[in-house]
Amino acid sequence: MMKRTVVLLSGGVDSTTTLAVARQRGFETYALTFRYGQRHEAEVEAARRVARALGAARHEVVTIDLRAFGGSALTADIAVPKDRVVADIGKGIPVTYVPARNTIFLSYALAWAEVVGAQDIFIGVSEIDYSGYPDCRPEYIGAYERMANLATKAAVQGQKLKIHTPLIHLSKGDIITMGQSLGVDYALTLSCYDPATDDTACGRCDACTLRRKGFEAAGVADPTRYRVV
């Protein structure tokens, strides 16, 4: 039987590339997407397209209720910042930061991994071009893994859980180069924090800015449909 892994899949460049890496490493992939806050069906649809294209064994979409707490431009009524230059992205923590987001996402992944008998979780965090989120750093991931190995019945019974971060040291350009070599079709993906109902990207939020820069750095034509060019 193929080893199973849970892969966190938002439908953007990073998580899509991560899913391709997990598949290439021989895992049967269980893709996990979250529906939360204001990023709605466009993102979920991108994740569905990607999961299908990359042959995920299962794809679950879990709705989580972070709006009750507020506190982020991605979950509350705060404007997404636009037109910031690359040099400013990653300085400090932006308002698009979602409190404890990766901690919540990994906790659901941990639960699902235990249920399907997976000892591996893939998450597409990068400490380069990481938009200044504390829960994208390797020391955070290491601490999460140590906690997870005390948290579950599986761990108590000796099944060691491993969190894979294949992008952790890669720039956006490197990620796209790697994904190209794995045959990823980035036209399926969506990165924008503020997509229109026709799925076009705003071209101006931090996620669009980093995405554009990544395609430029990789020397790959950007397949994104931007509203503002």
Next chain:
Amino acid sequence: MMKRTVVLLSGGVDSTTTLAVARQRGFETYALTFRYGQRHEAEVEAARRVARALGAARHEVVTIDLRAFGGSALTADIAVPKDRVVADIGKGIPVTYVPARNTIFLSYALAWAEVVGAQDIFIGVSEIDYSGYPDCRPEYIGAYERMANLATKAAVQGQKLKIHTPLIHLSKGDIITMGQSLGVDYALTLSCYDPATDDTACGRCDACTLRRKGFEAAGVADPTRYRVV
């Protein structure tokens, strides 16, 4: 301004006592309850009664979607075990174990704590009478706290998060004795894994068995309405 804390509140004996302890220690309390799996409105209603009686500043009920994953008698279609003797409860991990439950609960608590500016979280876990759940052990809580202190913007900015476990070394009897001294009305609480629609407890699941034993050990009259006596 009073220091704020998030308190995980299921509406059972342990979390209710924990909320009373947090209040006694001078915190403004933000009570957090989860609606998940088959334990439904009876549990949530108990939590609402308790939050009101113990003067919580806010009470949020968050719905979480663990049934998509299955894997537990509390979230999937597996029978809750009945009539086990106390000596057998805590030997091994029962089918009522919910994968990564406290990890998910604490992750939402961490998010809410950050949003309301709380540096403290209270959780009513006990390593005594703990039903054999790995995520009730002190080493797990310690690892969670270390991870949390790397996870958030608040932590990166130097606000240290503390997870309080005031019941960790207490038996159910000790917990009830302490709650009595704090004026807790346990008639408001609900522990049963399998309550009837009229809120009566089954009297036979592990939670009922431990609860009965606790009142006996504390020498306190048990206010619970059991279906089976």
